[in-house]
Each structure stands twice: as structure tokens, then as C-alpha cells.
Amino acid sequence: MRINDVILRTVVKVVVFIILTLGVSLFFSGHHAPGGGFIGGLVLASGIILLYITYDIETVQRKMPVDFKKVAALGVLIAVGTGLLSIYFNFPFLSHTDGYYQFPFIGEKHLTTVTLFEAGVALTVIGTIVTMILSISEDE
Amino acid sequence: MTVDVFIVLIPFIFAMLIPIFHRYIQKRHIGWFVTAVSLVLFILLTTYIPRISNGEVITFTHEWIPSLGINFTTYLDGLSLVFSLLITGIGSLVGLYSIFYLSKSEQLYHFYCYLLLFMGAMLGVVLSDNLLVLYGFWELTSVSSFLLIAFWHHRKASRAGARKSMLITVAGGISMLAGFLMLYEMAGTLSIREIIEKVDLIQDSALFVPTLVLILLGAFTKSAQFPFYIWLPDAMEAPTPVSAYLHSATMVKAGIYLVARFTPIFGSEAIWFWLVTGVGLFTLFWGSFNAVKQVDLKALLAFSTVSQLGLIMSLLGMGSVAIYLGYSAETMIYTQAAFAAIFHLINHSTFKGALFMMVGIIDHELGTRDIRRLGGLMSFMPLTFTIALIGSLSMAGLPPFNGFLSKEMFFAATLHIHDASVFSLDYIGILIPIIAWVASVFTFIYCLIIVGKTFFGDVKSHLLDKHPHEAPIGMLISPYILIVLVVGIFFFPNLLGQYILRPAMASIYPSFSSIEELTPTIHAWHGFSPELWMTIFVIIAGILLYRLLKYWKQIYRVFPQKFSLNTLFNNGITLSESLSHRFTIRYMTGNLTDYFVYIFLVFLIIVGGYFLYADVFSWSPIQHEMLEVFEIVLILIAIVSAVGILFAKSRITIVFLSSVLGYSVAFFFIVFRAPDLALTQLVVESVSTVLFLICFRHLPEIKKELEPKSKKIRNLFISLTMGATVTFVGFAVLYYEKFMTISNYFNDSYELAGGKNIVNTILGDFRAFDTMLEVVVLFIAGLGVYTLIKLKAKGGGTDAN
Numbered sequence: 040m041r042i043n044d045v046i047l048r049t050v051v052k053v054v055v056f057i058i059l060t061l062g063v064s065l066f067f068s069g070h071h072a073p074g075g076g077f078i079g080g081l082v083l084a085s086g087i088i089l090l091y092i093t094y095d096i097e098t099v100q101r102k103m104p105v106d107f108k109k110v111a112a113l114g115v116l117i118a119v120g121t122g123l124l125s126i127y128f129n130f131p132f133l134s135h136t137d138g139y140y141q142f143p144f145i146g147e148k149h150l151t152t153v154t155l156f157e158a159g160v161a162l163t164v165i166g167t168i169v170t171m172i173l174s175i176s177e178d179e
Numbered sequence: 180m181t182v183d184v185f186i187v188l189i190p191f192i193f194a195m196l197i198p199i200f201h202r203y204i205q206k207r208h209i210g211w212f213v214t215a216v217s218l219v220l221f222i223l224l225t226t227y228i229p230r231i232s233n234g235e236v237i238t239f240t241h242e243w244i245p246s247l248g249i250n251f252t253t254y255l256d257g258l259s260l261v262f263s264l265l266i267t268g269i270g271s272l273v274g275l276y277s278i279f280y281l282s283k284s285e286q287l288y289h290f291y292c293y294l295l296l297f298m299g300a301m302l303g304v305v306l307s308d309n310l311l312v313l314y315g316f317w318e319l320t321s322v323s324s325f326l327l328i329a330f331w332h333h334r335k336a337s338r339a340g341a342r343k344s345m346l347i348t349v350a351g352g353i354s355m356l357a358g359f360l361m362l363y364e365m366a367g368t369l370s371i372r373e374i375i376e377k378v379d380l381i382q383d384s385a386l387f388v389p390t391l392v393l394i395l396l397g398a399f400t401k402s403a404q405f406p407f408y409i410w411l412p413d414a415m416e417a418p419t420p421v422s423a424y425l426h427s428a429t430m431v432k433a434g435i436y437l438v439a440r441f442t443p444i445f446g447s448e449a450i451w452f453w454l455v456t457g458v459g460l461f462t463l464f465w466g467s468f469n470a471v472k473q474v475d476l477k478a479l480l481a482f483s484t485v486s487q488l489g490l491i492m493s494l495l496g497m498g499s500v501a502i503y504l505g506y507s508a509e510t511m512i513y514t515q516a517a518f519a520a521i522f523h524l525i526n527h528s529t530f531k532g533a534l535f536m537m538v539g540i541i542d543h544e545l546g547t548r549d550i551r552r553l554g555g556l557m558s559f560m561p562l563t564f565t566i567a568l569i570g571s572l573s574m575a576g577l578p579p580f581n582g583f584l585s586k587e588m589f590f591a592a593t594l595h596i597h598d599a600s601v602f603s604l605d606y607i608g609i610l611i612p613i614i615a616w617v618a619s620v621f622t623f624i625y626c627l628i629i630v631g632k633t634f635f636g637d638v639k640s641h642l643l644d645k646h647p648h649e650a651p652i653g654m655l656i657s658p659y660i661l662i663v664l665v666v667g668i669f670f671f672p673n674l675l676g677q678y679i680l681r682p683a684m685a686s687i688y689p690s691f692s693s694i695e696e697l698t699p700t701i702h703a704w705h706g707f708s709p710e711l712w713m714t715i716f717v718i719i720a721g722i723l724l725y726r727l728l729k730y731w732k733q734i735y736r737v738f739p740q741k742f743s744l745n746t747l748f749n750n751g752i753t754l755s756e757s758l759s760h761r762f763t764i765r766y767m768t769g770n771l772t773d774y775f776v777y778i779f780l781v782f783l784i785i786v787g788g789y790f791l792y793a794d795v796f797s798w799s800p801i802q803h804e805m806l807e808v809f810e811i812v813l814i815l816i817a818i819v820s821a822v823g824i825l826f827a828k829s830r831i832t833i834v835f836l837s838s839v840l841g842y843s844v845a846f847f848f849i850v851f852r853a854p855d856l857a858l859t860q861l862v863v864e865s866v867s868t869v870l871f872l873i874c875f876r877h878l879p880e881i882k883k884e885l886e887p888k889s890k891k892i893r894n895l896f897i898s899l900t901m902g903a904t905v906t907f908v909g910f911a912v913l914y915y916e917k918f919m920t921i922s923n924y925f926n927d928s929y930e931l932a933g934g935k936n937i938v939n940t941i942l943g944d945f946r947a948f949d950t951m952l953e954v955v956v957l958f959i960a961g962l963g964v965y966t967l968i969k970l971k972a973k974g975g976g977t978d979a980n
Contacts, residue, residue: 065858071935073854075942081862088869108965115958118951131242133947137933151933153943156951163954167961168866174968176873 044093051093058086066161070149076157080164087169096177107173111166118159121152184239184253186220186263187306190299194292201288210281213291214274217298221267224260231260232678234685238308248369252308257682261521262305262429262436264679265528269428270298272657276536277420279653280543290330290418297323301429305436310359310369314352317397320430321348327425328417340413343748347410348400355397355437361390362444375443375689382447391445394437395454402434402488405462409744412481419539422477427484427535428528435488435524438495442517442687446502449601456496460614462489467621471628471728472735476538476548479625480531483574486622487527490589493615494520497592498687500599506691512595514688515699518676519588521683522701525675526573526581526668533661534570534629537563540650540658541633545643550628555638559647562655564634569662575626575721576619576714581668583714584701590615590710616713623721624728631725672701772884772894779901787904795911810850817843830881834871838864855938 066079090099125134137151193216201209227237237255244250255263274294281287300323303316322345329341359369365381366374374381381387398404403411414426425431438455445451466486473479498517501510540563541556542548557564569580576586593615597608638647668675681698705711724731766777820839827833841864848857924941932940942950 069936069939070933073858073936073938075855075936075939077942078855078858078862081859081866085862085866085869088866092869108962111958111961115955118954122947122951126241126243129241131245133951135932135944135947149933153932153934153939153947156943156947157939160950160954163958167957170961171964172866172870172873174965175870 047093051089055086055090058089059083062086066157067154069157070151070153076160077164079157080161081168083161084165084168087165088172091169091173091176096173107166107169109166111163111170114159114162114164114166116159117162118156121156121159124152184241184251186223187253187299187302189216189220190295190302194295194299197288197292197295209287209291210274210278213295214271214278216295217267217270217274220302221264221271224263224267227255227260228678231255231257231682234682243312248309248363249311250309250370251312252370253306254308254372255306256686257679257684258436258439258521258686259305261525261679261683262432263302265432265525266298266301266305266429269424269528269532270294272532272660273420273424273428276423276539276654276657277418279651280420280539281418290327293323293326293330294421294424297327297425297430301433304433308371310363310371313371314356314359317355317401317433318349318352320433321345321352321401324348324414324425324430327421328414330418330421331416334416336413337416340410340416344410344414346752347407351397351400351407354393358390358393358397361386361393365390371440378444381444387445388448388450391448391451392454394441394445395451398434398437399458400434401437402431402492403462403485404434404458404489404492405465405485406744408462408466408485409748411485412478415475415477415481419477419535419542422481423532423535423539426481427531431484431488432491432524432528435491435495435520438492439517439520439683439687442495442499442502443689446499449503452496452499452503454496455499456493456611459489459491459493459496460611460618462486463493464489464614464618464621467618467625470625471621472732473625474550476541476550476553476629476633477535479550479629480534480538483622483625484531486618487523487531487574490618491520491523491527493611494523494589494592497596500596500601500604501688501691503601504599506688511699512592513599514684514691515588516592516596517687518680518684518698519585519592521680521687522588522672522676523582523585525679526585526665529661529664529668530570530573530580530582533566533658533665534574536654536658536661537566537570540566540654543654544650545645545647547643550632552639552642553633554636555634556647557634559638560634560649562649562659564630566655566658566662567630567634569665570658571626571629573665575623576717578703579669580665581672582665584669584672584703586619587705587710587714588699588701590619590713591708594709594713612713616717619713619717620720620724623717624725627721627725628728669703672703676701776894776897779897783897783900783904786908787900790904790908790911793917795915795917813843813846813850817847828881830875830878833881834868834875838868841867855936 062079062082065074065082066076067074069075069079090103121135122133126132133156135152135156137149137153139147139149141147193212197209197212204212230237237253239253241251274291277290277294281290297320300316300319304313304320307313307316325341325345328344329337331337332341362374362381363369365384365386366377368374368377400407411426411431415422417426463486466482466484466489470479470482470486473482494516498513498515498520501513501517504510504513538548540560541553544560545553545556547553573580573582576582590612593612596611597604597606599608640646676698684698766773817840820836820843824833824836824840827836841860845857845860845864848854848860924937924945927945928934928937928940932944934940934944
């Protein structure tokens with residue numbers, strides 16, 4: 040798939056970073072404001088898909104050699120693993136905890152173990168969606 | 180976390196490590212690795228023996244799903260210890276043996292992964308206290324056994340045998356699950372220990388007998404009792420180490436374990452006694468009778484296992500009489516039956532394990548197990564011959580081997596059972612020793628066949644592919660350890676009785692106060708008692724009948740192949756396949772419209788039906804709100820695009836119109852202040868539009884559907900009702916109060932989950948299990964799409980190699 044669209048390419052170079060930043064920000068703000076693992080993952084995935092659409096698959100794969108099937112698998116492992124971790128501390132499966140911590144420079148922050156679980160969700164969403172779209176579009 | 184939890188978990192952890200690290204270790208070493216794991220577990224378990232024999236019980240509880248009463252409780256008592264020791268002990272011997280048995284070119288890491296999986300599952304079965312956890316492990320043993328039987332999956336017989344064993348044991352397992360749930364219904368707890376304490380409470384329940392039967396079905400299918408035994412001979416398609424391990428020493432004994440474990444609950448019921456004893460005795464007879472006609476050594480051992488399992492089962496049944504009668508000096512003879520059951524269980528594992536390994540050696544060195552082609556191997560394979568001789572004589576119940584001791588106790592139990600004037604035993608009970616004696620004669624005959632036809636007589640070298648020679652030393656270590664045990668247990672049986680069997684008795688008879696008195700001292704010589712005369716006559720009759728074998732072998736022709744249980748099973752499978760095929764092609768039409776009709780009909784019947792039934796359909800539009808102009812515009816856009824889809828002629832129009840509809844819904848969410856939903860909807864809509872456009876060029880042009888008018892009217896009716904139902908349900912839920920309100924999440928989300936975003940705290944904390952499974956589903960769906968497309972791209976590969 041060769042596209043020669045200068046405007047699209049120029050815009051995407053900037054926009055992709057905005058989308059990816061938005062995705063990360065949505066992911067982290069999930070606990071107190073709209074966002075979270077699923078939406079964050081979706082936004083990140085759509086940013087990656089935009090890259091694939093603008094440049095051809097081979098170019099992106101060369102610059103970003105990531106196997107998205109493995110990303111999805113990693114996500115599932117993290118999501119299940121955080122559940123198992125709570126067993127290690129002798130809590131029921133999938134128990135979560137949170138707390139407020141003081142950090143240098145950025146001040147007090149609210150940290151939760153749910154974020155780890157959500158990271159698993161996000162990675163699965165990214166991995167699965169990109170895998171699906173790539174496998175459909177690669178099919179010649 | 181105590182050590183006994185890790186005993187269950189360690190095999191699973193190492194099973195997970197094998198697929199990851201097998202590339203970095205040499206193939207042979209995986210076997211050593213597995214042997215080491217089970218040996219370490221075995222040694223760990225032996226350290227518990229002093230504590231357990233003092234009457235201690237080691238428990239550990241982890242609250243798993245406390246809201247449903249499902250806790251991961253391990254429970255190490257005498258009975259669990261016997262089985263755990265067998266599982267890990269025989270497991271390490273089999274691991275050692277398999278290193279030399281399996282060729283290096285096999286996919287060894289699969290084999291050892293399944294083997295560890297099985298070991299963990301089996302330990303889970305005998306150590307869990309929670310019924311549902313036990314059930315989970317129970318089915319996992321079926322699954323891992325399936326994988327192991329089908330290890331040589333290029334062979335059709337292996338696949339068929341694996342399927343057969345899976346179908347029968349899983350069917351039994353499901354009936355057992357139903358029994359467990361009924362037990363839960365009666366006792367109100369899933370913990371076996373607590374149920375045993377409440378036994379008086381549940382005995383009067385109407386569900387008591389059905390529960391008993393359902394649970395026994397699970398035990399009988401697993402332990403290959405008549406008529407479910409048919410899977411066991413077919414399971415012999417597995418590699419011999421697997422047969423030795425799963426199909427003689429451990430998995431098939433899970434049913435025995437279950438019966439022993441539930442004896443305190445059900446033991447006082449007459450049906451329990453008759454089912455367990457009756458089925459056990461008949462299986463004992465039928466297995467030994469059929470073993471005699473086998474020509475394949477492994478099949479012969481399979482039937483012999485069936486018959487020996489029947490023996491143990493019937494002993495447990497006879498032991499349950501003591502529960503009915505209560506503790507007294509007279510009931511000691513019945514508790515001894517249960518004692519003999521556990522004793523014979525251990526003995527059987529030792530001699531049958533050795534015999535299976537012996538057959539494996541013959542198969543490995545000569546390339547055949549057919550007794551018609553074997554003979555005169557004694558001078559070529561003296562070491563293997565020793566194993567076969569000691570193993571067989573122990574199985575036949577001769578001194579000085581351990582089988583003799585437990586067999587004598589079995590005879591003693593059968594002779595005394597009709598003294599109990601309960602369950603109308605004083606009449607029918609007289610049959611029990613007769614069946615036992617006849618079965619023992621057949622047992623004696625097939626033991627003679629194993630030794631006689633294989634090792635005596637002339638060498639038929641013209642029928643053999645290889646020149647007979649002794650096995651490599653590595654394959655001989657494990658069976659030799661076992662036959663040393665066979666002899667050792669004969670000379671020091673009370674050591675075993677004191678430290679291993681007595682605590683197990685305490686688990687079977689928890690309500691009896693002085694277990695010390697209940698455990699007999701085992702004597703090798705007990706005078707010229709009736710049971711010894713029974714053994715002597717078994718030997719005489721056995722030798723006579725073995726000599727005359729060719730004259731009376733004709734009686735096996737009486738049972739034609741056509742009426743056998745196997746034929747019945749195969750016909751059942753064929754029939755159910757053709758029935759389900761005929762049923763499935765009716766509704767799986769491949770037409771998307773039909774599938775939507777099913778979905779909508781189910782929705783209409785369940786949701787619409789419920790709202791009609793509860794009489795809560797209401798028309799109460801919100802009155803005090805005026806619609807803004809842009810809301811009206813949004814509604815119009817949504818309506819126009821939705822209706823437009825129906826009349827669109829080309830696919831691209833449909834794609835765009837549905838995108839418009841999707842985006843307008845997203846705007847609705849913004850208007851109604853649901854930013855989470857709006858964001859999700861926007862991104863999902865964009866991604867799916869992209870997907871549509873990518874797929875676009877693969878899709879054919881829309882064809883005009885030519886459907887009969889009746890079908891069109893039906894579809895119109897269904898879609899209108901569907902729309903109306905959704906609309907009315909939307910209005911009705913505003914004022915509906917019968918379901919639990921979700922508003923407590925508003926309060927809990929900050930205090931319990933520490934988050935201000937309620938949607939996310941629900942997804943990540945309160946309903947995290949759902950979310951986790953959804954993630955898994957998403958992943959599987961993605962893999963599904965990937966495989967489907969990649970397989971098609973590779974030229975429609977018919978075989979998924």
C-alpha cells in the first residue's frame with residue numbers, strides 16, 4: 040500500500056504525538072477522572088493505527104519492531120498476575136489497595152494497585168486491536 | 180503460606196516453567212528435572228509423617244471467593260497423606276523410568292509438562308477441603324490424562340482412547356458436581372470437614388440418596404468400575420510410564436479416595452453399602468474374568484487393574500458397615516475391611532507399578548507385547564523376569580509378598596460380612612466370599628499367564644523383530660525399587676500400619692474415639708484360618724485351570740462382540756454425532772439475519788417476558804424537561820441515518836451512515852454528561868470505521884435478498900417488538916425498584932476503592948473479575964481473528980499442522 044500524501048504525513052507526524060500523549064494521560068487520570076485502561080488503550084491503539092495508515096506497514100514495522108500479539112499476551116498476564124499477587128499477600132483474589140505518597144518535585148500523589156491491573160487491560164486492548172487491524176489489512 | 184500449599188502449587192509452577200525454558204536445557208534433562216521435583220515433594224511429605232501419625236491435621240486456608248464460600252483450603256490428614264505419598268513417590272519413580280523409556284526425538288517437554296500438570300491436579304484433589312476446588316482439580320486430572328493418552332496423537336487409537344476416557348470420566352465428574360452442589364444445598368457449606376460434622380443434619384434430607392448416587396457415579400467412572408471400566412483398556416494407548424502412573428497407581432485411585440473421604444458422610448446408608456460393595460465385587464470378578472482372555476500384556480494389566488480397583492472398592496463398602504453399627508468391639512472386623520482397602524491400595528501401587536514397567540521394558544526391547552509372540556524370555560532377561568515374577572505373585576496373593584497380606588484381610592472381611600445382620604446381609608452376604616474366591620482364581624490364572632506365557636516355554640524368535648536382550652540399567656532401577664518395597668512391606672507391614680495406615684483410618688472413621696484399637700496388627704502367619712484355606716484352594720484351582728486353559732477358553736465366545744459395552748459406547752457416540760449434526764444444520768444457516776432473529780427472540784422472551792411478568796412496563800416520559808434545539812437536531816440525525824441504512828444500495832453508504840449514527844450517539848453521551856462513554860464511543864466508532872474501510876475491498880457487493888414474504892413479515896414483527904421492548908424497558912427501569920440499586924457504588928467507590936471515578940472503580944475493583952475475564956475474551960477473540968486470516972492466507976490449510 041503506497042500512499043503519497045504529503046499533507047497527511049506532515050499532520051500525522053505532529054498529531055500522533057498528541058494522540059499518544061492524550062492516551063497516556065487518559066490512562067493515568069482514570070482513577071479520579073474520565074479515562075482508564077480501556078479508553079487509554081483504545082486511544083493509544085488508534086494512534087498506532089493512524090501511523091500504519093499513513094505510512095505503509097513495512098516502514099512502521101521497521102521503525103517500531105513490536106509484535107502486538109505479544110503485547111496483548113503480556114497484558115493478559117499482567118491483569119491476571121495482579122490478581123495472583125494479592126493471593127501472595129493472603130488477600131482474596133484480585134484484591135486491590137491504594138495510598139497517598141509524598142514524592143520529590145511532584146508532591147503528594149495517589150497510587151493504587153488498580154493502575155497495574157488497568158495497565159494490563161490497556162496493553163491487551165492495544166495488542167488485540169492492532170493485531171486485528173494489521174492481520175486484516177496485511178491479507179493480500 | 181505454609182509448605183503444604185506449595186506442595187500443590189509447585190508442580191503447576193514448574194509445569195509453567197517448562198514451556199518457557201525447555202529450549203535452554205537439553206531434552207533428557209527435562210525428565211531429570213521432573214523426577215527431582217517429585218522426589219523433593221515426596222521427601223517433604225515424608226517429614227509430615229511423624230506429625231500426622233500423632234493425630235495432627237495440617238490445614239491451611241486461603242480465602243479465594245469468600246462471598247461464594249469457595250476457599251482454597253488444603254487439608255493434610257492421614258488419608259490425604261497416603262495418596263500424596265503415592266502420587267509423589269510413584270511419580271518420581273515413573274519420571275526416572277520415563278527418561279530411559281521415551282526416545283529423545285519425542286516432544287518431551289510436552290510430555291513432562293502434562294505429567295507435572297497431572298501431578299499437581301492429583302495432589303489438589305487429595306489435599307483440598309473445598310468441594311468446588313476439589314471438583315476443579317478432579318476435572319484437571321481428566322484433562323491432563325486426556326493429553327497424556329493422546330501423547331502419540333498421530334495414532335488414531337491414541338486419539339480414540341483419549342476421547343473415550345475423557346468423555347466417560349468427565350461425564351462422571353459432572354454428575355459428581357451436581358452431587359456436590361446438592362450437598363452444599365443440604366449442609367450450607369462447601370467444606371468437607373464441616374459437612375462431616377453436620378452429618379446428622381443432612382441424613383434426613385430428601386436429597387441425601389440422590390446426592391450419594393451422583394457422587395458415586397463420579398467415583399465409579401474415575402476408578403473404572405463396572406460398567407464404566409471400558410475406557411481403561413483403551414487408555415493403554417498412552418506411553419507405558421503414563422499407564423503405570425495414571426492408570427494404575429494414581430488417577431484411577433481418585434475414585435477410591437473420594438469413596439473413602441465420603442464414607443463418614445454416606446457410610447451409614449444401606450444404598451451406599453450395596454452400591455460400593457456390589458459394584459466393587461462385580462468389577463473385581465468381571466475384570467479378572469476378562470483379563471484372562473487378553474493377548475496384549477498391557478491390556479491384560481489394564482483389566483487386572485480394573486479388577487483390583489473393584490477389590491479395594493468392595494473393601495471400602497464393607498468398611499462402611501462399621502459406620503452404621505457404631506463403634507464397638509464387634510465392628511472391629513468391618514473397620515479392618517477399610518484398613519485392608521488402604522493397605523491393598525498401597526500394595527497395588529507397588530506391584531502394579533512394577534508390572535507395568537516390566538511390560539514397558541518388554542515392549543521397548545522387543546517391539547511387541549503380544550503374548551502369542553512372546554515366550555522363553557527368562558534366560559535372556561533374568562532381571563526383568565524377577566520383576567514379573569515378584570509382581571505377579573504378589574498380585575496373585577502369595578507369600579512372601581505384600582499382596583498376600585492384604586488379600587488375606589480381604590478374604591477375612593468377606594467371610595465375616597454376613598455376620599452383620601444389617602442391610603439383609605445375613606442372606607445375601609453368603610454370596611460375597613464366593614464371588615471373591617472365584618475372582619481370585621481368575622486373578623491367579625492371569626498372573627500365571629503373565630509369567631508363564633512371557634518367560635517360560637520356547638523363544639519364538641521368528642515372530643520377533645529384535646533379538647531379545649536385557650533392558651538398560653536405567654529402566655530397571657524404578658521397578659526394582661518397587662519390588663523391594665513389595666517384599667519389604669511383607670516383612671515389616673506393621674511399620675506401615677502404624678505410621679501411614681492408622682492416621683488414614685482416623686480420617687475414614689472420624690467419630691470413633693480409639694483408633695488405636697481399630698487398627699489391627701498385621702500377621703503374615705495367622706494359623707490355618709478359613710482365609711488361608713481359601714488361598715490354598717485358589718492356588719490349586721488356579722493351577723488346574725491354567726493347565727486346562729485351552730479347553731475352557733471357549734466360554735469367552737459366549738459373549739459376542741456385538742453386545743459388548745464397547746459396541747454400545749461406540750454406537751452411542753455415532754448416534755449422538757449424527758443427531759447433533761442434523762440438529763445443528765437446522766439452525767446454523769450461515770445467514771446473519773437468522774442469528775439476529777435468535778438473539779432478539781431470546782432478548783424478547785427473557786427481558787420482555789420478565790417485565791411483562793413483573794408488570795412494570797410503564798410509559799412515563801420525563802415531563803418537566805424541555806428539549807434543547809441541538810438535542811432535537813441530534814435525534815433527527817440519528818433517526819435519519821438509522822432509517823437511511825435500511826434503504827442504502829451500496830456498502831460504502833451503509834458504512835458511512837452507521838458511522839454517523841455512532842458519532843451522534845457519542846454526542847448524546849456528551850449532552851447527558853457521560854464523558855467516559857462519549858470517549859469510548861468516539862474511539863470505538865473511529866476504529867471500527869477504519870476496520871470497515873480496510874475490509875471494504877474484500878467484501879462483495881450487496882445482493883438483493885430474495886426472501887419469502889412470510890419471512891419478511893416475521894422479521895418486521897420481531898424488529899418492531901424488539902424496538903418497542905427496548906424503549907419501554909428504558910422507561911420502566913427509571914422507576915423500577917425490585918433489583919438491587921447500584922447507588923451504593925457511589926458511596927463505596929471512594930471509601931473502599933479510593934477512587935473518584937465511579938465507572939472505573941466498578942470496573943477495576945468491585946467487578947474486577949468480570950473485567951479480567953473480558954480482557955481474556957478480547958485477547959482470545961484477537962487471536963481468533965489472527966489465526967483465521969493467517970490460515971486462510973496460507974492457502975486454506977486443511978490440517979492445522
